[in-house]
Amino acid sequence: MYATSYHRASSVEDAVRLRARNEEGRYLSGGMTLISTMKQRLAAPSDLIDLRHIPALRGISIDGRKVTIGAATPHADVAASRELRALCPAICELAGHIGDPHVRHMGTIGGSIANNDPAADYPAAVLGLGATVATDRRSIAADAFFTGLFEIALEEGEMVTAVTFEAPEKAGYAKFNNPASRFAMTGVFVAKTASGVRVAVTGAGSDGVFRHAGFEQALASNWSADALNGVSVDASRLLSDLHANAEYRANLVKVMAKRAVAAAG
Amino acid sequence: MGVEGIGARVTRKEDKRFLTGKGRYTDDMIVPGMKYAYFIRSPHAHATIRSIDASAAKAMPGVIDVLDGKQLQADGIGNLICGWMIHSKDGSPMKMGAWRPLAAETVRYVGDAVAIVVADSAGEARDAAEAVVIDYEQLPAVTEAVAALAAGAPQIHPEATDNLIFDWQLGDPEATDRAIASAAHVTEIEIHNNRLSPNPMEPRATLGIYDSAEDHYTCYTTSQNPHVARLVMSAFYNVAPENKLRVIAPDVGGGFGSKIYIYPEEIVCLWASKKTGVPVKWTSDRTEAFLTDAHGRDHVSKVKMAFDADNRITALKVDTIANLGAYMSLFSSAVPTYLYATLLSGQYAIPAIHANVRTVYTNTVPVDAYRGAGRPEATYLLERTIETAARELGVSPAELRRKNFIRTFPYQTPVIMNYDAGDYEASLNAAMQAADWSGFAARKAQSEAKGKKRGIGMSCYIEACGIAPSAAVGSLGAGVGLWESAEVRVNAVGTIEVLTGSHSHGQGHETTFAQIIAGRLGVPIESVNIVHGDTDKVQMGMGTYGSRSGAVGMSAVVKALDKVEAKAKKIAAHLMEADEQDIVIENGEVKVAGTDKALPWFQVALAAYTAHNLPAGMEPGLKETAFYDPANFTFPAGCYIAEVEIDPETGETDIVQFVAADDFGNIINPMIVEGQVHGGLAQGIGQALLENVQYDESGQLLTASFMDYAMPRADDLPSFKLSHQNTPCPNNPLGIKGCGEAGAIGSPPALINAITDAIGNNSLTMPATPMKVWQALHAAH
């Protein structure tokens, strides 16, 4: 790791100010990605601005059916929240299967979506739920937030503060683990929301998380796993890597979508 | 016997230290003035080094020096060697290319060490390494053994034309070909044995300390055999004469073979310590471990197995190409030859066997012994072939094996080995019963009703442990003898130290070796300490690999203990005025049989050291040394049965049952043996389903971290059903065969046989990932 200066921000404003002052600085949330990247010397931020001690960024709040998850909320808190489970069990299940217990107690939702690893789980939920990403300066719809592999719509120095969504009528997530990393080799999040059916696929797309229009249409007219039987998955948009080729991923996308519908009930 | 003697489930004495974080590993060693090394490694799979410019790096903060291969060569440090000579069938010796501890002209794999930076901290060493400018001229690279043999492949060593190291054979080619030509049925199959990375929990590390006043070196290192390290470093690498080199392998966190070998880092850190005048420590990180720890397996074989009309095997013909990587590691030549082809008879009476093995250089990490070493490759090949034959012949795989079992012992195979004892049918029957083999059809129907594919597969393995009779291995090319040593040192108050040349790095020697003493003398196990891993403390020994610590190491302890007992009996007879023949030692006492005369053990020890009243002419003291050279290999064997359920939608394999029925000979501590089997099975299942070293075409290692190299985890594994059907080994005093590698040897074919049974397609290579199983399933239907 290269030398870096650590700052423990006390508030969102404090963090944004610190970040603005240090052009080569980075926000630090759970550090599960950033710190290991630094240890491998693949990242060299001059300053780390730690967000995990900002009370406003941490925790889950529920107002009617509106859910807000603070950016610095660890996966384990999401997995364990009874109130959230009562409204949207799928996101709790998803969070409970990220990485291992160490990762779930350190890694955060804000860090996960800001990183936008193409194999990460949360992007599927955020896109599938049609959530809104709140930042220190604006709100961004999920459809506009994830822009490519490790690419998101944030401006320089912009910070994710929370993820908000309306609890869906139904939702389900099915994940096929990469046997080595246990990230999603393919993960599909399905949701029946007030604005319609949404199906988001992670782990498989060569451009990162994406929605599957064919599945959405099929499920909109018939919410059942069987409704997906006749719908095809275009392998040409999918990743091929040392773990799985696009053809196999195309199969997984369909199988996981059906399982997600079954899980949603 | 007794609660702490042979056969008792004594909990491990060493575990308190390990479980409370008090183990002392090489990286825990801190000595005054110690500095840190960083190795600069080749980023290219094959290149020539045009120039190295370290001037900027040397001026960086904290940097003590940057040293390269030219300086190492100028100081007369020798090349790394392979210690087992193999001759090709044309009589020519194997073609050993030069492996310099620091490459001076050519780099041959990604990770090849080029220079060392020594600095005040590991971070400063790494910072400076980035400032060293190395100008490489890239050369074409090849990573696959078959491709390396092909015409026009890149040439890796000038010594080895066409990258061929040797073309060796074992057995009778004519008899084998004749039997195949006249066979009623011949099964043909191509077998791939995937390349693995050993991944011990503790990465390699070394600390080199040069003492200029004494002109003496100390090397702390993560070694399975510190004496062999010392011998090789002084005899071949000219680091220092043996009496000026102390090698200490303290607590070592697993090895699986990868810590047998002497690597460049030990040698270079010792040399750098002398050059810089400071102790130099290096600790590998995980990616460096993937890039530089010797890999295992990587065979491609063509197999023919011939049967007569009665389904008896009449011949086996094997043509193997083995990838040895960029350089010949210490025992690399022995693994695909004498540890492999000699086991190709398996548990079966096969009148004619012929194996041809070509070993090949590629631009990859050197390949050497990894848990099982050669025997997993032989077992996988044989057990997949016989299973395939059973399917082709339309007979039960169990019955085909049963029909061909060797039943009389000793049995001379056509491939050197002479099996001393075994009862293969006992393990087969026990495994089939434990697996409820006859109930499989009903279980399969249940799975089908759920939309799952169920399969069952077995593997009847045999392996050779307790390596090895020194004269025999010497005649086959080994550069060393493979005996073991022990010293049993009774202290004046009766407590005991056992100095053993075996080395424990997870095997539990501090417990099992102490059990032998505790059981024989009837003294508490706490009064026995096992000392190992330090060439200054322990007499020359050969170390731990090939499941040899029990069969060979403990046999040496028994021999030394016999001498100690004999002397103790003489002293006791003298003190109690009894006949030496009547003295017995039990329950911590030395007694005159049939009387109430007895002396506590400690009093006899004390008498030996006070020496006030010893038999006439007897030397004081109670301490004996023994060297034990085994009479033969030992032959653990067994039957493993795997039952799997496949999800046809994803290709995912669920191991619903795994049965292991083993014959390990006599068992010292069943709990430790079960632990060894569990660990071996986990690694074997890892090979079968998960693990695979992969390079890209340019020779970059794609699986250089746990994010891409899939290690087995607890939830990948079922709860194992173990049993033992032991036939004592007639060739060593404890009747031990060895248990350390069996799990890794026997399990891969059982699993692949089960999966191919489930999916109805035999074209499947390891690791059987969900994708490959899904593809094979869809190709079959």
Ligand SMILES: Cc1cc2nc3c(=O)[nH]c(=O)nc-3n(C[C@H](O)[C@H](O)[C@H](O)COP(=O)(O)OP(=O)(O)OC[C@H]3O[C@@H](n4cnc5c(N)ncnc54)[C@H](O)[C@@H]3O)c2cc1C
């Ligand atoms: C062993 C292991 C297994 C894992 N398995 C999984 C898995 O199965 N599924 C999965 O989805 N993930 C997995 N992860 C990823 C993990 O869950 C985290 O989500 C991920 O590491 C990022 O979150 P973090 O809080 O650690 O972010 P950090 O590492 O702290 O930050 C990541 C990036 O986001 C930026 N950032 C952080 N917070 C903000 C913010 N509020 N606003 C703007 N930018 C920000 C940082 O500057 C950095 O660039 C795994 C990680 C590990 C180490």
